[in-house]
Amino acid sequence: MRPFLHVGGRDYLRCEACEATFLHPAQRPAADAECAEYRLHRNDPEDPGYRRFLARLVDPLRIRLAPAAQGLDYGCGPGPALAAMLREAGHPMRVWDPFFAPDPDALARRYDFVTCTEVVEHFHAPAAEFARLDGLLRPGGWLGITTCLQTEDARFAAWHYRRDPTHVVFYRAATFRVIAARFGWRCELPAKDVVLLHKPAPPAAAAPCLSPPNPDRESPCATKPSSTTSPTASPRSA
Template identity: 50%
Template sequence: MMRRCPLCAESTTALYHRDRRRDYYQCATCELVFVPPEQHLNAAAEKAEYDKHQNSPHDTGYRRFLGRLFTPLLAKLEPNARGLDFGSGPGPTLSVMFAEQGFTMAIYDPFYAPDASVLTQTFDFITATEVVEHLSQPGEVLTQLVAQLAPNGYLGLMTKRVTSPEAFALWHYISDPTHVSFFSEATFRWIGEHWNMAVEFPGADVVLLRCRED
C-alpha cells in the first residue's frame, strides 16, 4: 500500500520501525516519521487520553517545563504582540504566562477550546507545545497556522525530536497512542524551506520558525 506523507504529501515513504502495536513510516522528502491513519485512535479515545492530563497554570513544574519555549520566544517579541496558543489542552498555561507579561492571548483546542473563530484571525506569534506529535494531518494544520502569522511572525513549537532508528526503537515517546507524527531537525528545516521561514533551535525540544519578508 502506498503511504502518502501527511506533512508534504509525497508518496516515497518506507517502513522506519514496527512494534507490537503500530507501524511507523518515514518520508524520503521531509523525513517525517508517521503512524498510518488506520492505526490512529478515534476522537473519543484520543480525548480520553488527554483527559488524564493534570496540567495547570498553578503547577510550577509545568511552568518550568513550558519555560523552555516561553523564555526564548519572549525575548524576541515586540511589546503589544498578539499571540495564539494552539492546542492549549485542558489546563491552558502558556497563554497565562504570556498574558502575565502583558500580551493579548487567544487559545484554541479542538477538544477543550473549540472556538474556530480564532482560526480566522492574524497573530504576531503562535505557540504549540507538545501538539504537533498528535497531528494526523500536520501539513494541513501547519499551512493554517503559517497563514495566520503576521509578517515576521513567530511559530514556536515544542516536541521531542527523532534522532536515529536505534534511538527511536527504544523511545518512550512512541508508547503514547496519541503520538502519530514525529519530527526531526531535518523535518523542521524542510518546513522552514517550504514555508519560507527562518529556523532556530534554542533547545533540545524547541524550534522557533519566523516568517521571512517576501
C-alpha cells in the first residue's frame, strides 16, 4: 500500500497488488454517521428509474441462473428493491444489511447467488467481506456486483463517486480479476460498472464401480502369464 492522493482533506492509498484505492482507515466514517447517510437514500422499489438502474445487474444475472435459484441481497439498505425484482422473477430471496436487516440467520445459509448493488465501495475490510461472500455462495453460484469502476487517476479528485462520505474503497476492473483469482472465481464484466463473479462447482467425482466382487473372476488389473510360461510357475523358476 502506498500513498496515492491527498484531496479535499482526505488521504487515499493505492494497493499495488490489486490497484484498488482506499480512503485512509483513520478517515472512515463512524457507524452512526454512515447509517445517517444511508437513510438519505431514496431507493423506492416502485420507482421506474431506480428499477432501470438495478436492471443493469438483474438482466445479465437472471440469464445465468437456474429457475427458482435462491439468492441473498447482501447490503440491501433501507429499501430492498433488488430483492423485490428478483422475487418477481421467481427467485426466493433473503436480505441482509448491518444497519437495516441484521438477520444472523441470513448469514448462516448458502445461496445460489448473492447480490451487492452499490455495496462493495462501503467495505471497511474488503478482504474479510469477500471471504464471507465466498462462504455464502454454493459451488456453482454467482456473485453480482454493481459499483462505479475507477478508470483514469487524473479524474479521481473531481470524481463524484469519491465525494460520497461513505465510499471508502474504489475498484478497477483489474481489482476484480485479482479478487477472482484469489478465490478461484471466474470474472465477467457484462456491462458498465457491473461485475459477475462465478464460483465454479467442483469437478464430478468418477462413478464408483457398482459390481460386487467375484472371487472366481480374474481382476482386470492382474498380470496375465505369457504364452511361454506355465501359469503355476514361480517368476524365479525360469
